[in-house]
Structures are given as structure tokens and as C-alpha cells.
Amino acid sequence: MAVRRYVLCFGLILVFFVMQHGVFGDGTTSSDIAYLRNTLETMQMKLEKMDSKLVTVSQGLQQVQREINELTRCQAPFVQLSGRCYFFSCMQKSWSHAQAYCRSISSHLARITSQRGNNMIVSYVRNYFSVNFNWWLGGNDMAQEGRWVWVGTNKVMSYTNWYPGQPSNYKGIEHCLLLLWSHIQHRWNDAPCGLAKNFICQK
Ligand SMILES: [Ca+2]
Numbered sequence: 001m002a003v004r005r006y007v008l009c010f011g012l013i014l015v016f017f018v019m020q021h022g023v024f025g026d027g028t029t030s031s032d033i034a035y036l037r038n039t040l041e042t043m044q045m046k047l048e049k050m051d052s053k054l055v056t057v058s059q060g061l062q063q064v065q066r067e068i069n070e071l072t073r074c075q076a077p078f079v080q081l082s083g084r085c086y087f088f089s090c091m092q093k094s095w096s097h098a099q100a101y102c103r104s105i106s107s108h109l110a111r112i113t114s115q116r117g118n119n120m121i122v123s124y125v126r127n128y129f130s131v132n133f134n135w136w137l138g139g140n141d142m143a144q145e146g147r148w149v150w151v152g153t154n155k156v157m158s159y160t161n162w163y164p165g166q167p168s169n170y171k172g173i174e175h176c177l178l179l180l181w182s183h184i185q186h187r188w189n190d191a192p193c194g195l196a197k198n199f200i201c202q203k
Pocket residue numbers: 166167168169170174189190191
């Protein structure tokens with residue numbers, strides 16, 4: 001009987017222990033596990049939602065960055081003309097130094113590829129600068145005489161606006177493209193690249 005009492009007593013203690021500490025003996029019960037699983041699932045769902053929000057925020061930041069880039073692209077000294085950015089330099093430099101200067105401000109000597117573009121540039125320089133200014137543009141025939149190409153793209157010019165009789169390659173030393181004021185108009189002339197002239201950068 002004493003043994004039975006001891007066994008019964010041990011059983012009651014074991015049941016009490018399991019109720020208090022769970023079958024794992026480390027304080028974890030099945031309801032705890034269910035709770036933890038639910039919590040984990042809830043956290044996973046929240047993380048997925050946060051991921052989704054982060055993607056949205058990231059896309060928004062990229063859009064803001066694009067708008068900032070667009071707004072700062074044409075900051076002074078550049079001006080925006082028909083969606084493009086130009087810098088009209090009052091400094092005078094040789095063609096190659098002018099191109100180097102343009103490159104130093106993340107641009108290149110200007111390319112004019114249409115009558116509309118030419119009219120726009122000419123109109124701007126006539127409105128804002130002395131007509132005595134002559135402007136280097138980004139064209140040359142340095143690589144091959146008579147083969148006029150645009151700097152950067154190296155594409156042969158499809159549009160030109162030469163003065164009658166130009167390009168003349170006078171004395172065989174005229175290999176750079178100059179927007180020249182003469183005979184009450186601005187048109188294109190080939191000129192010696194070493195002359196110090198105003199210049200137009202574009203980006
Ligand atoms: Ca000439």
C-alpha cells in the first residue's frame with residue numbers, strides 16, 4: 001500500500017509538473033508553440049508588407065532623384081532651350097581648349113543638327129550677346145579634309161548652314177566650325193582651330 005501511495009503521489013506530482021512546465025520540461029507548452037507560430041506568421045506577414053512598402057519608397061526616391069537631376073541639369077551657367085542645356089561662354093578659347101572646358105563641366109561643344117536648332121541658337125546669341133561674338137561649335141574636319149563631323153558622335157553632318165563659299169579651308173588651315181557673324185547674319189564658317197573665340201557648350 002505504501003508503494004501504491006508513493007506511485008500515486010509521484011503521478012500527481014508528474015501531472016502537476018507537466019501542467020506547469022509542459023511536456024518538454026523547459027517551460028514550453030503546446031499552446032506556447034501555437035502562440036509563437038502565430039506570432040511568427042504575423043511577423044512574416046508584417047515583414048512582407050514592409051518589404052512591399054520599402055519597394056514603393058525606393059521607387060519614390062528614384063523618381064525624386066530623377067527630378068532633382070533634371071532640375072539641376074540646366075543650372076547656371078547653363079540655360080535650357082527647347083529641352084536642351086547650353087552654356088554660352090563669354091570667355092574666348094581655341095577650339096580644343098573650348099572643348100576641354102566644356103568637358104570639364106560635363107558637356108561638349110554644341111552640335112546643331114537641324115534648321116530649327118540653328119534658328120534657336122542664332123536667335124539666342126543675337127538676343128543676349130554682342131553680334132561681334134563668333135562662336136565655336138562642335139564640328140571639325142581634322143581627321144579628313146572636307147569630311148565634317150560632330151565631336152563626340154563623330155557623325156558626318158547631315159544638316160549644315162555654311163556661308164556661301166564655305167567651307168573654304170583658306171590657306172589649308174581651317175578645320176574647325178565657327179558660327180560667324182557677317183553680312184548681318186550668323187552662318188557657318190570653317191576657321192583656324194587655334195583662334196580664340198567664344199564657344200557654346202551643350203549637355
Ligand atoms: Ca573658311
